[in-house]
Amino acid sequence: MASATPASYSIPQKALHWLMALLIFFNLILSDNIEAWDHAMDEGNVTPEILAGANIHAYVGIAVLALGLLRLILRFTQGAPAAPANEPPLFQLAAKLGHAAFYVLFFAMPITGMMKYYGDIDIAGGLHAEPIKIALWLVIVAHIVAIPVHHFVWKTDVATRMTKG
Numbered sequence: 001m002a003s004a005t006p007a008s009y010s011i012p013q014k015a016l017h018w019l020m021a022l023l024i025f026f027n028l029i030l031s032d033n034i035e036a037w038d039h040a041m042d043e044g045n046v047t048p049e050i051l052a053g054a055n056i057h058a059y060v061g062i063a064v065l066a067l068g069l070l071r072l073i074l075r076f077t078q079g080a081p082a083a084p085a086n087e088p089p090l091f092q093l094a095a096k097l098g099h100a101a102f103y104v105l106f107f108a109m110p111i112t113g114m115m116k117y118y119g120d121i122d123i124a125g126g127l128h129a130e131p132i133k134i135a136l137w138l139v140i141v142a143h144i145v146a147i148p149v150h151h152f153v154w155k156t157d158v159a160t161r162m163t164k165g
């Protein structure tokens with residue numbers, strides 16, 4: 001059950017937001033090691049160095065899964081501040097759906113990765129490396145583009161709600 005609507009995100013919610021953003025960008029941008037593992041698996045020549053590099057991707061991704069679970073619990077127990085009433089209702093809805101999509105991706109991305117890495121399930125690897133990855137990038141880009149829109153177009157405090165707000 002969500003608590004009464006708070007005035008701002010709690011400090012743990014803010015810390016989790018930025019820590020998870022860092023870990024997610026790390027895995028999205030620095031994916032060479034895991035891709036090298038994937039190629040080496042195909043060719044049957046995985047070395048200890050390749051495995052060590054791939055494990056960094058796996059552990060960072062598993063951390064995203066664990067922190068995502070914690071964050072979901074906080075979201076249900078502490079809630080989230082309401083969207084400013086003067087923002088267009090359609091965009092308020094888009095923000096809600098976008099945030100919900102993030103939570104789905106916090107689980108879908110690591111779980112499909114684990115299925116491929118530990119279970120050798122190719123179809124999960126394909127979903128992880130293509131459609132789910134692309135969906136994550138799209139939600140991130142929309143999320144970042146929304147920041148100046150809140151600030152300069154609607155002139156609301158949303159842009160600072162994950163920092164000082």
Ligand code: HEM
Pocket residue numbers: 013017020021022024025071075080081095099102103140143144147158159160161162163
């Ligand atoms: C991988 C990158 C990111 C992810 C996955 C992410 C995810 C989220 C999620 C799920 C929320 C909703 C609050 C919650 O339930 O915890 C949120 C809110 C927020 N994010 Fe991000 N975020 C990312 C990057 C960023 C960046 C780079 C910025 C700033 C430039 C940013 C600024 C904000 C702000 C200001 C809010 C508050 C919005 C509101 O109050 O409705 N985020 N983020």
Ligand code: HEM
Pocket residue numbers: 024027028029031034035038057058059060061062064106109110111112113114115116117118125126128129130133
């Ligand atoms: C939020 C967490 C994660 C993100 C953002 C992420 C991101 C990525 C990216 C960008 C790639 C390269 C895709 C490409 O070829 O362009 C990739 C591949 C891969 N990742 Fe992850 N990953 C995450 C979690 C995990 C976890 C937890 C595991 C396993 C424990 C994992 C295992 C893999 C594997 C096996 C591949 C190669 C898949 C293939 O090409 O078939 N990932 N990941």
